Amino acid sequence: xxxxxxxxxxxxxxxxxxxxxxxxxxxxxxxxxxxxxxxxxxxxxxxxxxxxxxxxxxxxxxxxxxxxxxxxxxxxxxxxxxx
Numbered sequence: 001x002x003x004x005x006x007x008x009x010x011x012x013x014x015x016x017x018x019x020x021x022x023x024x025x026x027x028x029x030x031x032x033x034x035x036x037x038x039x040x041x042x043x044x045x046x047x048x049x050x051x052x053x054x055x056x057x058x059x060x061x062x063x064x065x066x067x068x069x070x071x072x073x074x075x076x077x078x079x080x081x082x083x
Contacts, residue, residue, distance in 0.1 A: 010036075017042055017079050030054075038069070040076055051076065 008028050015025040023042040030037060040051045055068035 015040060015076070017076055021081075023076075036069075038072060044081060051079075 008030060010027045010029060012024065012026050015023045017023045017040070021042055021044065023040050026039045026041075028037050028039070029035065036055055038053045038055075042049045042051075053068065053072040055072070060067045
């Protein structure tokens, strides 16, 4: 689900985290052309948890086709909570 662009927020979408927990993800741009951020919010047992990634192409590893965004997305998808 994509919402309208507001200021520097690029889009807001519903996301799934590890364990099937629903989350809200906000993607935004800041600073230079290649700078971006992803904020993910999750309600876990009544606690609002926030996970953030601030990234740019300066930490990508083109030799193995790996980006910071890919690492963050995989981490979010696989996050599990102990009961």
